[in-house]
Amino acid sequence: MFEAIVSASTLGDALDSVSVLVDECKIRLNEDGLAIRAVDPANVGMVDLELDAGAFESYEADGGVIGVNLARLEDIAGMASADDLVHLELDEETRKLHIQMDGLSYTLALIDPDSIRQEPDIPDLDLAAEIVVEGAQLGRGITAADMVSDHIRLRVDPDAAAFFVEAQGDTDDVDLELGAGDLIDLTPGTADSLFSLDYLKDMNKAIPADAEVTVELGEEFPVKLHYELAEGMGKVTYMLAPRIQSD
Amino acid sequence: MFEAIVSASTLGDALDSVSVLVDECKIRLNEDGLAIRAVDPANVGMVDLELDAGAFESYEADGGVIGVNLARLEDIAGMASADDLVHLELDEETRKLHIQMDGLSYTLALIDPDSIRQEPDIPDLDLAAEIVVEGAQLGRGITAADMVSDHIRLRVDPDAAAFFVEAQGDTDDVDLELGAGDLIDLTPGTADSLFSLDYLKDMNKAIPADAEVTVELGEEFPVKLHYELAEGMGKVTYMLAPRIQSD
């Protein structure tokens, strides 16, 4: 069984974090909250979303799994005002999700979870550097990099105690240096990796401008981005595979 | 003869109510106000607009008929700020309409009224139920229905004293229930009809969100929608033919 009440804005933010990577996903209806894990079709970007029962006005579930069309579910959540409460209830027999808000009922046909791409294992990585930065700053670097290239280089200079967002185009270069004064926190370490800008742009769309984003970065290794939703009751982790740096 | 002065917002609202259905129309320049009746090319949706002389700052006419291109006339009215006054004057000899606002003059060539589709008779119908609802609520039901289907069902449940806006898609359903607390007024009666969503979406575009819309509804019968313009000095009636309900 599953029955929950949640604010439209929390539901929307949570769904957005996943829908930038995949169109369909499995939602695990655990006793202590929702969990979604998904990987894009090219196996380059992964997302791990946890939304604790405490992020809901009320929450009851006993461990099932449902498959949903994310765009559809986002459209419905988008019908509500940010403060509206959305009531979700699973009909186990018909395999439909009943969604209600302020007089409006929507019956969403679910997707067979077995038909959805398998949930990825998100590996524990021992990454040398950790940067904590405002979503807006990260977004600024991504936007600038996008002006000159398809790739973006994230780099920590332990000596300078600074985080660098760089892009090298055919003729032009971009370089954003974020020092101690621009960052929320920095654990220096040798870290320098190149990523596909397309993925990072998509992830950045879901990250609120005022979110504290924790970036775990290594040497030619995947990057992990973490941020919180719903006043800490929700957690999003993105992992993005590196591109080979050619010199 | 015809000469009138009207606020740009009143003129714009009046024209919008007709232009959602047709591109050209006849305007009857009656002594006591303007009147437009039009039916869309497929004979499914009709509009009847009356704008009393009292909706104008000044109004003088003696009963002629002119044919106009609505998009053109809307564009011109759109050049003014909402509070600006628009001066309209018919040149009988050249068959042109002179439109003036704050130094700007526009000379609009009229269309031969005989070349425009005939004005429809809007039948008197004895419809069992009458619902009075805010434009915004109706719009909400239409937007939600549009997520799942091309058709929309409007229904009154006399026992529940409620108005239902419903749509049935291939996999998903939508259902908006508006009870006594959500409606301005309800005269219950047996009423249940299906309509093309395209037409209702177009009509809804012209209906202000804060308008009181009176919905007259029957059993597999056309629906009539009424609302007022210009602080009651203007009246719009839409009539929309039903689709056959197949079960």
Next chain:
Amino acid sequence: MFEAIVSASTLGDALDSVSVLVDECKIRLNEDGLAIRAVDPANVGMVDLELDAGAFESYEADGGVIGVNLARLEDIAGMASADDLVHLELDEETRKLHIQMDGLSYTLALIDPDSIRQEPDIPDLDLAAEIVVEGAQLGRGITAADMVSDHIRLRVDPDAAAFFVEAQGDTDDVDLELGAGDLIDLTPGTADSLFSLDYLKDMNKAIPADAEVTVELGEEFPVKLHYELAEGMGKVTYMLAPRIQSD
């Protein structure tokens, strides 16, 4: 050498005035300020921009010429907030322009000035009439004219002491009369010329709505439009060739 600091809004306004006509241009880095002159590929519209050293927070140059891609430079300036300061520095050896703002560095490859269309000579013309008008009023006439025609007629009636913006379409006409009360100033004279609306629309995009635009107008002669940037420390002049009036 060239090194300067300027507000992002001043830089953006200056670039916009040129980019509406051409994609690439030469920038003259004079000792007392920047200067750009450009003519569109069809030789119909010209622009002359002067941005005095006083429009900059700091300015140092010794007379070189650089070639730039305007869209690229505008995109970079657009990354800054209006009040941000942009630091520009020319690297003579690599022929690159270093652009910095709040931690973000952009290295812009320059274009060989010799590969850019030659700068036009903007002729001194003795035009009979001079009109000073708000950018917004001129824009209003241009928008209205665009509803009916591809051409726009600018005309002064010395007797009426009024400036006329007119357009004649196949069926409809537009006529904006700006009298003494609507104009900032008028030096009457015999002046009546026809112009391509496309060019005037582009120029109008760059002219701020609250700018005082000085229009110099003659009889079947080019029109000159002047307005100021950066609180008078910048000056833009447009010149537009007339179209032949056929009667």
